[in-house]
Protein backbone atom coordinates (compact mmCIF):
# COMPACT_ATOMS: atom_id res chain seq x y z
CA UNK A 1 0.00 0.00 0.00
CA UNK A 2 2.70 2.45 1.07
CA UNK A 3 4.67 1.55 -2.05
CA UNK A 4 1.65 2.30 -4.18
CA UNK A 5 1.17 5.69 -2.56
CA UNK A 6 4.83 6.53 -3.10
CA UNK A 7 4.40 5.70 -6.78
CA UNK A 8 1.23 7.74 -6.96
CA UNK A 9 2.59 10.92 -5.35
CA UNK A 10 4.82 11.96 -8.30
CA UNK A 11 2.03 11.00 -10.68
CA UNK A 12 -0.35 13.23 -8.77
CA UNK A 13 2.12 16.14 -8.93
CA UNK A 14 2.62 15.61 -12.62
CA UNK A 15 -1.12 15.53 -13.13
CA UNK A 16 -1.76 18.72 -11.13
CA UNK A 17 1.15 20.42 -12.92
CA UNK A 18 -0.23 19.58 -16.36
CA UNK A 19 -3.73 20.74 -15.44
CA UNK A 20 -2.23 23.92 -14.06
CA UNK A 21 -0.17 24.38 -17.24
CA UNK A 22 -3.23 23.84 -19.36
CA UNK A 23 -5.24 26.31 -17.31
CA UNK A 24 -2.53 28.93 -17.70
CA UNK A 25 -2.16 28.18 -21.42
CA UNK A 26 -5.83 28.85 -21.98
CA UNK A 27 -5.65 32.02 -19.85
CA UNK A 28 -2.77 33.32 -22.00
CA UNK A 29 -4.59 32.39 -25.18
CA UNK A 30 -7.49 34.54 -24.02
CA UNK A 31 -5.24 37.47 -23.09
CA UNK A 32 -3.15 37.26 -26.26
CA UNK A 33 -5.32 39.48 -28.53
CA UNK A 34 -5.12 42.22 -25.90
CA UNK A 35 -1.32 41.95 -25.63
CA UNK A 36 -0.91 41.71 -29.40
CA UNK A 37 -2.92 44.92 -29.88
CA UNK A 38 -0.74 46.61 -27.26
CA UNK A 39 2.40 45.33 -29.01
CA UNK A 40 1.28 46.71 -32.38
CA UNK A 41 0.28 50.03 -30.84
CA UNK A 42 3.72 50.39 -29.22
CA UNK A 43 5.48 49.20 -32.38
CA UNK A 44 3.69 51.79 -34.49
CA UNK A 45 4.40 54.59 -32.03
CA UNK A 46 8.08 54.22 -31.18
CA UNK A 47 9.90 56.87 -29.15
CA UNK A 48 13.68 57.27 -29.02
CA UNK A 49 15.80 57.39 -25.85
CA UNK A 50 14.83 60.14 -23.37
CA UNK A 51 11.62 60.84 -25.33
CA UNK A 52 9.54 57.88 -24.09
CA UNK A 53 6.72 60.09 -22.80
CA UNK A 54 3.67 58.47 -24.43
CA UNK A 55 5.08 54.95 -24.07
CA UNK A 56 5.61 55.43 -20.34
CA UNK A 57 2.04 56.73 -19.93
CA UNK A 58 0.77 53.61 -21.71
CA UNK A 59 2.71 51.28 -19.42
CA UNK A 60 1.69 53.17 -16.28
CA UNK A 61 -1.97 52.90 -17.33
CA UNK A 62 -1.62 49.19 -18.01
CA UNK A 63 -0.34 48.62 -14.47
CA UNK A 64 -2.95 50.86 -12.85
CA UNK A 65 -5.70 49.02 -14.67
CA UNK A 66 -4.82 45.81 -12.83
CA UNK A 67 -4.31 47.38 -9.41
CA UNK A 68 -0.67 48.45 -9.15
CA UNK A 69 0.45 51.60 -7.32
CA UNK A 70 2.33 53.50 -9.99
CA UNK A 71 4.88 56.27 -9.91
CA UNK A 72 5.62 58.01 -13.22
CA UNK A 73 8.49 60.20 -14.44
CA UNK A 74 10.88 58.52 -12.02
CA UNK A 75 14.35 59.13 -13.48
CA UNK A 76 13.34 60.61 -16.84
CA UNK A 77 10.20 58.86 -18.05
CA UNK A 78 10.76 55.88 -15.74
CA UNK A 79 7.76 53.93 -14.45
CA UNK A 80 7.69 52.07 -11.13
CA UNK A 81 4.68 49.86 -10.41
CA UNK A 82 4.34 48.19 -7.03
CA UNK A 83 1.92 45.46 -6.08
CA UNK A 84 2.05 44.19 -2.51
CA UNK A 85 0.58 40.78 -2.04
CA UNK A 86 1.28 39.74 1.54
CA UNK A 87 4.53 38.79 3.17
CA UNK A 88 7.32 37.52 0.96
CA UNK A 89 10.28 38.58 -1.15
CA UNK A 90 10.41 41.69 -3.30
CA UNK A 91 11.20 40.99 -6.95
CA UNK A 92 12.09 43.55 -9.57
CA UNK A 93 11.02 42.89 -13.15
CA UNK A 94 12.26 45.36 -15.73
CA UNK A 95 11.40 46.26 -19.28
CA UNK A 96 13.07 48.93 -21.37
CA UNK A 97 10.94 51.35 -23.39
CA UNK A 98 13.05 53.17 -25.99
CA UNK A 99 13.23 52.71 -29.75
CA UNK A 100 16.06 53.57 -32.16
CA UNK A 101 16.58 56.48 -34.54
CA UNK A 102 16.36 54.47 -37.76
CA UNK A 103 13.90 53.92 -40.56
CA UNK A 104 11.97 50.63 -40.56
CA UNK A 105 12.42 48.66 -43.78
CA UNK A 106 10.19 45.65 -43.14
CA UNK A 107 7.14 45.33 -45.37
CA UNK A 108 4.90 44.61 -42.41
CA UNK A 109 1.39 46.06 -42.52
CA UNK A 110 2.00 47.49 -39.05
CA UNK A 111 5.49 48.87 -39.78
CA UNK A 112 6.41 52.16 -38.14
CA UNK A 113 6.58 55.25 -40.30
CA UNK A 114 7.18 57.62 -37.43
CA UNK A 115 9.65 60.47 -37.93
CA UNK A 116 11.12 62.08 -34.82
CA UNK A 117 12.93 65.36 -34.41
CA UNK A 118 15.94 64.29 -32.40
CA UNK A 119 17.91 66.37 -29.87
CA UNK A 120 20.11 67.76 -32.67
CA UNK A 121 17.00 69.05 -34.46
CA UNK A 122 17.29 66.48 -37.28
CA UNK A 123 14.36 64.40 -38.51
CA UNK A 124 15.04 60.70 -38.06
CA UNK A 125 13.01 57.58 -38.83
CA UNK A 126 12.08 55.74 -35.65
CA UNK A 127 11.79 52.01 -35.10
CA UNK A 128 11.60 49.39 -32.37
CA UNK A 129 14.39 47.30 -33.90
CA UNK A 130 15.81 46.04 -30.60
CA UNK A 131 12.61 44.28 -29.54
CA UNK A 132 11.84 46.62 -26.64
CA UNK A 133 8.22 46.67 -27.87
CA UNK A 134 8.16 42.91 -27.35
CA UNK A 135 9.70 43.35 -23.88
CA UNK A 136 6.87 45.74 -22.96
CA UNK A 137 4.15 43.42 -24.24
CA UNK A 138 5.58 40.48 -22.25
CA UNK A 139 6.04 42.70 -19.19
CA UNK A 140 2.42 43.87 -19.33
CA UNK A 141 1.21 40.32 -19.89
CA UNK A 142 3.24 39.12 -16.90
CA UNK A 143 1.84 41.86 -14.64
CA UNK A 144 -1.69 40.89 -15.69
CA UNK A 145 -1.00 37.18 -15.18
CA UNK A 146 0.49 37.76 -11.72
CA UNK A 147 -2.68 39.60 -10.70
CA UNK A 148 -4.81 36.80 -12.17
CA UNK A 149 -2.85 34.24 -10.13
CA UNK A 150 -2.54 36.35 -6.98
CA UNK A 151 -3.55 33.48 -4.72
CA UNK A 152 -0.50 31.46 -5.78
CA UNK A 153 2.21 33.81 -4.46
CA UNK A 154 3.10 36.19 -1.64
CA UNK A 155 5.47 39.12 -1.75
CA UNK A 156 5.95 42.39 -3.59
CA UNK A 157 6.35 42.70 -7.33
CA UNK A 158 8.15 45.80 -8.53
CA UNK A 159 7.57 46.45 -12.24
CA UNK A 160 10.12 48.79 -13.80
CA UNK A 161 9.56 50.58 -17.12
CA UNK A 162 13.01 51.90 -17.91
CA UNK A 163 13.83 54.72 -20.33
CA UNK A 164 16.99 55.28 -22.35
CA UNK A 165 18.48 51.78 -22.47
CA UNK A 166 19.95 52.34 -25.93
CA UNK A 167 22.19 55.12 -24.65
CA UNK A 168 23.10 53.14 -21.53
CA UNK A 169 21.65 55.82 -19.25
CA UNK A 170 18.17 54.80 -18.10
CA UNK A 171 18.96 52.31 -15.33
CA UNK A 172 21.45 54.74 -13.78
CA UNK A 173 18.88 57.55 -14.03
CA UNK A 174 16.31 55.52 -12.09
CA UNK A 175 18.82 54.29 -9.50
CA UNK A 176 20.22 57.79 -8.99
CA UNK A 177 16.68 59.05 -8.49
CA UNK A 178 16.58 56.74 -5.46
CA UNK A 179 14.91 53.59 -6.75
CA UNK A 180 16.26 51.52 -3.86
CA UNK A 181 15.59 54.25 -1.25
CA UNK A 182 12.10 55.26 -2.16
CA UNK A 183 10.94 51.72 -2.91
CA UNK A 184 11.83 48.44 -1.22
CA UNK A 185 15.24 46.99 -2.12
CA UNK A 186 14.45 43.95 -4.24
CA UNK A 187 15.68 40.48 -3.29
CA UNK A 188 16.00 39.48 -6.95
CA UNK A 189 15.92 41.15 -10.36
CA UNK A 190 14.64 39.67 -13.60
CA UNK A 191 14.76 40.92 -17.17
CA UNK A 192 14.69 39.54 -20.67
CA UNK A 193 15.95 40.47 -24.10
CA UNK A 194 14.60 39.48 -27.48
CA UNK A 195 16.94 37.18 -29.36
CA UNK A 196 17.32 37.61 -33.13
CA UNK A 197 18.74 34.08 -33.50
CA UNK A 198 16.60 31.90 -31.20
CA UNK A 199 13.31 30.74 -32.78
CA UNK A 200 10.08 31.96 -31.20
CA UNK A 201 8.70 29.48 -28.72
CA UNK A 202 12.14 28.95 -27.20
CA UNK A 203 14.18 30.72 -24.53
CA UNK A 204 17.92 30.80 -23.82
CA UNK A 205 19.89 31.00 -20.59
CA UNK A 206 23.55 31.67 -19.93
CA UNK A 207 25.28 31.43 -16.56
CA UNK A 208 27.73 33.99 -15.18
CA UNK A 209 28.81 36.77 -17.51
CA UNK A 210 26.43 36.92 -20.46
CA UNK A 211 26.94 40.45 -21.75
CA UNK A 212 29.97 42.65 -21.61
CA UNK A 213 31.01 45.83 -19.89
CA UNK A 214 30.89 48.38 -22.71
CA UNK A 215 32.53 51.76 -22.78
CA UNK A 216 33.52 54.45 -25.26
CA UNK A 217 37.05 55.83 -25.06
CA UNK A 218 38.32 58.88 -26.94
CA UNK A 219 41.96 59.54 -27.83
CA UNK A 220 43.14 62.93 -29.00
CA UNK A 221 46.48 62.61 -30.80
CA UNK A 222 48.51 65.82 -31.09
CA UNK A 223 51.24 66.71 -33.55
CA UNK A 224 52.75 69.62 -35.34
CA UNK A 225 51.07 70.58 -38.59
CA UNK A 226 52.92 71.45 -41.75
CA UNK A 227 52.73 71.56 -45.55
CA UNK A 228 52.15 68.09 -46.95
CA UNK A 229 55.33 68.51 -48.99
CA UNK A 230 57.40 69.38 -45.92
CA UNK A 231 56.91 66.42 -43.57
CA UNK A 232 60.35 67.03 -42.03
CA UNK A 233 58.91 70.19 -40.51
CA UNK A 234 56.02 68.32 -38.91
CA UNK A 235 55.28 65.75 -36.27
CA UNK A 236 52.58 64.02 -38.23
CA UNK A 237 49.61 63.05 -35.98
CA UNK A 238 48.14 60.88 -38.74
CA UNK A 239 51.23 58.67 -38.68
CA UNK A 240 51.29 58.75 -34.86
CA UNK A 241 47.61 57.76 -34.74
CA UNK A 242 48.22 54.94 -37.24
CA UNK A 243 51.03 53.51 -35.11
CA UNK A 244 48.83 53.77 -32.02
CA UNK A 245 45.98 51.93 -33.79
CA UNK A 246 48.27 49.08 -34.81
CA UNK A 247 49.84 48.87 -31.37
CA UNK A 248 46.40 48.74 -29.70
CA UNK A 249 45.87 45.43 -31.50
CA UNK A 250 48.56 43.87 -29.31
CA UNK A 251 46.71 44.50 -26.04
CA UNK A 252 44.20 41.68 -26.44
CA UNK A 253 46.63 39.39 -28.28
CA UNK A 254 49.76 39.97 -26.13
CA UNK A 255 48.86 41.50 -22.75
CA UNK A 256 45.72 39.64 -21.75
CA UNK A 257 45.49 36.15 -20.39
CA UNK A 258 44.30 34.16 -23.44
CA UNK A 259 41.39 32.85 -21.36
CA UNK A 260 40.06 36.36 -20.70
CA UNK A 261 37.72 37.94 -23.23
CA UNK A 262 37.92 41.51 -24.49
CA UNK A 263 37.42 43.60 -27.61
CA UNK A 264 39.13 46.84 -28.55
CA UNK A 265 37.75 48.39 -31.72
CA UNK A 266 38.76 51.72 -33.19
CA UNK A 267 35.47 52.71 -34.81
CA UNK A 268 36.39 56.18 -35.96
CA UNK A 269 39.50 58.09 -36.98
CA UNK A 270 39.19 61.73 -37.91
CA UNK A 271 41.97 64.14 -38.84
CA UNK A 272 42.95 66.57 -41.53
CA UNK A 273 41.05 68.63 -44.05
CA UNK A 274 42.93 68.38 -47.34
CA UNK A 275 45.41 66.30 -49.37
CA UNK A 276 48.40 68.54 -48.83
CA UNK A 277 48.12 69.66 -45.22
CA UNK A 278 49.57 67.72 -42.32
CA UNK A 279 47.09 68.46 -39.53
CA UNK A 280 47.71 69.32 -35.88
CA UNK A 281 45.39 66.76 -34.35
CA UNK A 282 43.68 63.43 -34.95
CA UNK A 283 40.71 62.06 -33.00
CA UNK A 284 40.17 58.36 -32.40
CA UNK A 285 36.98 56.80 -31.04
CA UNK A 286 37.17 53.35 -29.46
CA UNK A 287 34.71 50.87 -28.06
CA UNK A 288 35.99 48.55 -25.37
CA UNK A 289 34.23 45.37 -24.25
CA UNK A 290 35.27 43.36 -21.22
CA UNK A 291 33.82 41.11 -18.54
CA UNK A 292 36.22 41.42 -15.62
CA UNK A 293 37.12 44.62 -13.82
CA UNK A 294 40.84 43.72 -13.68
CA UNK A 295 40.90 43.17 -17.45
CA UNK A 296 39.23 46.53 -17.99
CA UNK A 297 41.80 48.25 -15.75
CA UNK A 298 44.69 46.54 -17.53
CA UNK A 299 43.36 47.70 -20.92
CA UNK A 300 43.09 51.30 -19.69
CA UNK A 301 46.65 51.15 -18.40
CA UNK A 302 48.05 49.69 -21.62
CA UNK A 303 46.24 52.24 -23.82
CA UNK A 304 47.83 55.03 -21.82
CA UNK A 305 51.30 53.42 -21.92
CA UNK A 306 51.09 52.78 -25.68
CA UNK A 307 49.97 56.35 -26.38
CA UNK A 308 52.70 57.88 -24.22
CA UNK A 309 55.41 55.58 -25.57
CA UNK A 310 54.60 56.23 -29.21
CA UNK A 311 54.31 59.98 -28.65
CA UNK A 312 57.76 59.98 -27.03
CA UNK A 313 59.23 58.03 -29.95
CA UNK A 314 57.74 60.59 -32.36
CA UNK A 315 59.59 63.36 -30.53
CA UNK A 316 56.57 65.02 -29.00
CA UNK A 317 56.96 67.09 -25.89
CA UNK A 318 55.32 65.55 -22.80
CA UNK A 319 52.70 68.32 -22.81
CA UNK A 320 51.64 67.12 -26.29
CA UNK A 321 51.27 63.44 -25.43
CA UNK A 322 47.89 62.00 -26.54
CA UNK A 323 44.94 62.70 -24.31
CA UNK A 324 43.12 59.50 -23.39
CA UNK A 325 39.58 60.31 -22.27
CA UNK A 326 38.02 57.49 -20.28
CA UNK A 327 34.24 57.64 -19.90
CA UNK A 328 32.68 58.81 -16.65
CA UNK A 329 29.98 56.23 -17.02
CA UNK A 330 29.85 52.88 -18.75
CA UNK A 331 27.56 49.87 -18.91
CA UNK A 332 28.74 47.18 -16.49
CA UNK A 333 28.88 43.54 -17.55
CA UNK A 334 25.72 41.49 -17.03
CA UNK A 335 26.24 38.64 -14.59
CA UNK A 336 23.54 35.99 -14.42
CA UNK A 337 23.24 34.52 -10.94
CA UNK A 338 23.79 30.77 -11.28
CA UNK A 339 21.07 29.70 -8.85
CA UNK A 340 18.53 31.93 -10.54
CA UNK A 341 19.48 30.45 -13.91
CA UNK A 342 19.02 26.93 -12.52
CA UNK A 343 15.63 27.83 -11.08
CA UNK A 344 14.41 29.49 -14.27
CA UNK A 345 15.77 26.71 -16.46
CA UNK A 346 13.88 24.05 -14.51
CA UNK A 347 10.70 26.17 -14.53
CA UNK A 348 11.05 26.67 -18.30
CA UNK A 349 11.73 22.96 -18.89
CA UNK A 350 8.47 22.05 -17.22
CA UNK A 351 6.38 24.83 -18.75
CA UNK A 352 7.54 24.94 -22.39
CA UNK A 353 9.44 21.66 -22.66
CA UNK A 354 13.13 20.87 -22.38
CA UNK A 355 13.54 20.95 -26.17
CA UNK A 356 12.61 24.65 -26.11
CA UNK A 357 15.19 25.72 -23.55
CA UNK A 358 18.67 26.38 -24.93
CA UNK A 359 22.01 27.29 -23.41
CA UNK A 360 23.20 30.67 -24.73
CA UNK A 361 26.78 31.69 -25.34
CA UNK A 362 28.01 34.92 -23.75
CA UNK A 363 28.10 37.98 -26.03
CA UNK A 364 30.15 41.14 -26.22
CA UNK A 365 27.09 43.40 -26.52
CA UNK A 366 26.04 45.47 -23.52
CA UNK A 367 22.80 46.08 -21.58
CA UNK A 368 22.33 48.46 -18.70
CA UNK A 369 20.07 45.97 -16.89
CA UNK A 370 23.35 45.00 -15.21
CA UNK A 371 23.11 48.13 -13.06
CA UNK A 372 20.21 46.83 -10.98
CA UNK A 373 22.51 44.12 -9.66
CA UNK A 374 25.66 46.24 -9.50
CA UNK A 375 24.75 48.51 -6.57
CA UNK A 376 26.09 48.04 -3.05
CA UNK A 377 22.99 45.92 -2.26
CA UNK A 378 24.41 43.38 -4.74
CA UNK A 379 21.10 41.75 -5.61
CA UNK A 380 21.19 38.58 -7.71
CA UNK A 381 19.81 39.18 -11.20
CA UNK A 382 19.12 37.19 -14.32
CA UNK A 383 18.43 38.23 -17.88
CA UNK A 384 17.16 35.60 -20.26
CA UNK A 385 16.93 35.50 -24.05
CA UNK A 386 13.45 35.31 -25.49
CA UNK A 387 13.40 33.58 -28.88
CA UNK A 388 11.59 35.77 -31.41
CA UNK A 389 12.54 34.52 -34.89
CA UNK A 390 9.39 33.71 -36.92
CA UNK A 391 9.15 30.19 -38.31
CA UNK A 392 9.17 31.31 -41.98
CA UNK A 393 12.51 33.08 -41.44
CA UNK A 394 14.00 30.23 -39.40
CA UNK A 395 13.10 27.69 -42.11
CA UNK A 396 14.83 29.75 -44.80
CA UNK A 397 17.82 30.28 -42.52
CA UNK A 398 18.10 26.54 -41.85
CA UNK A 399 18.15 25.88 -45.59
CA UNK A 400 21.04 28.33 -45.89
CA UNK A 401 18.95 30.66 -48.05
CA UNK A 402 18.77 33.55 -45.67
CA UNK A 403 20.84 35.51 -43.15
CA UNK A 404 18.84 36.38 -40.06
CA UNK A 405 18.59 40.14 -39.42
CA UNK A 406 20.34 41.16 -36.21
CA UNK A 407 18.90 43.41 -33.54
CA UNK A 408 19.15 47.06 -34.69
CA UNK A 409 18.59 45.90 -38.27
CA UNK A 410 15.82 47.78 -40.14
CA UNK A 411 14.53 44.36 -41.25
CA UNK A 412 14.23 42.77 -37.79
CA UNK A 413 10.79 41.75 -36.53
CA UNK A 414 9.62 39.20 -33.98
CA UNK A 415 6.94 36.54 -34.27
CA UNK A 416 4.36 38.40 -32.17
CA UNK A 417 2.02 35.78 -30.70
CA UNK A 418 4.43 32.94 -30.03
CA UNK A 419 7.05 35.25 -28.51
CA UNK A 420 4.56 37.01 -26.25
CA UNK A 421 2.97 33.82 -24.95
CA UNK A 422 6.34 32.13 -24.36
CA UNK A 423 7.68 35.23 -22.58
CA UNK A 424 4.61 35.62 -20.38
CA UNK A 425 4.68 31.92 -19.47
CA UNK A 426 8.37 31.83 -18.58
CA UNK A 427 8.39 35.17 -16.74
CA UNK A 428 5.19 34.54 -14.77
CA UNK A 429 6.00 30.97 -13.75
CA UNK A 430 9.55 31.92 -12.79
CA UNK A 431 8.35 34.82 -10.67
CA UNK A 432 5.74 32.67 -8.92
CA UNK A 433 8.34 29.99 -8.27
CA UNK A 434 10.75 32.60 -6.93
CA UNK A 435 8.11 34.12 -4.64
CA UNK A 436 7.54 30.68 -3.19
CA UNK A 437 11.22 29.80 -2.98
Ligand SMILES: [Zn+2]
Pocket residue numbers: 130166407408
Ligand atom coordinates in the same frame (compact mmCIF):
# COMPACT_ATOMS: atom_id res chain seq x y z
ZN1 LIG B 1 19.50 47.80 -28.63
Ligand SMILES: [Zn+2]
Pocket residue numbers: 130131132165193
Ligand atom coordinates in the same frame (compact mmCIF):
# COMPACT_ATOMS: atom_id res chain seq x y z
ZN1 LIG C 1 17.83 46.19 -26.43
